[in-house]
Amino acid sequence: MSTDFTPIFLFLIIAVGTGLSMLVMSAVLGPRKATRVKQMPYESGMDPIGDARQRFDVRFYLVAIVFLLFDVELLYLYPWAVGQWSADAAIPAAAGAAPLIVGIPAVFRMLVFWEIMVFVAILTAGFAYVWKKGVFEWR
Numbered sequence: 001m002s003t004d005f006t007p008i009f010l011f012l013i014i015a016v017g018t019g020l021s022m023l024v025m026s027a028v029l030g031p032r033k034a035t036r037v038k039q040m041p042y043e044s045g046m047d048p049i050g051d052a053r054q055r056f057d058v059r060f061y062l063v064a065i066v067f068l069l070f071d072v073e074l075l076y077l078y079p080w081a082v083g084q085w086s087a088d089a090a091i092p093a094a095a096g097a098a099p100l101i102v103g104i105p106a107v108f109r110m111l112v113f114w115e116i117m118v119f120v121a122i123l124t125a126g127f128a129y130v131w132k133k134g135v136f137e138w139r
Contacts, residue, residue, distance in 0.1 A: 062135045073123055080104075080116050 083104040104112050130136070 059135070059138070062130075066130055066135055069126065070123070073119075076119065077116070080112065083112075
């Protein structure tokens with residue numbers, strides 16, 4: 001067996017061991033007293049009494065969509081930021097091969113920078129729009 005996979009196996013053993021130890025410790029140390037209140041269903045901070053098809057205020061959905069919008073934005077900004085900082089880094093290759101250059105090539109750095117600035121400007125305009133519409137004001 002090769003030693004190349006030893007760190008992976010160690011990680012898996014530690015991960016499974018941690019999960020199993022949490023299960024065992026919660027069963028041993030956890031509270032066991034079942035009361036009527038503890039057995040009652042809990043639904044998003046509200047008592048689940050009444051019709052299950054009640055109407056929700058549209059502000060819940062607006063806040064969720066705005067959160068997703070600005071959360072997904074980071075998925076696009078993070079690779080750019082990492083590429084900018086590691087633009088001149090080289091990963092050593094095997095013997096006889098050229099090193100792998102990572103990051104954004106110098107020729108495209110300004111183009112990529114201005115594309116990201118346009119992306120951030122569009123997000124800022126969207127942020128200003130939802131702010132003006134009052135999405136962030138909880139009445």
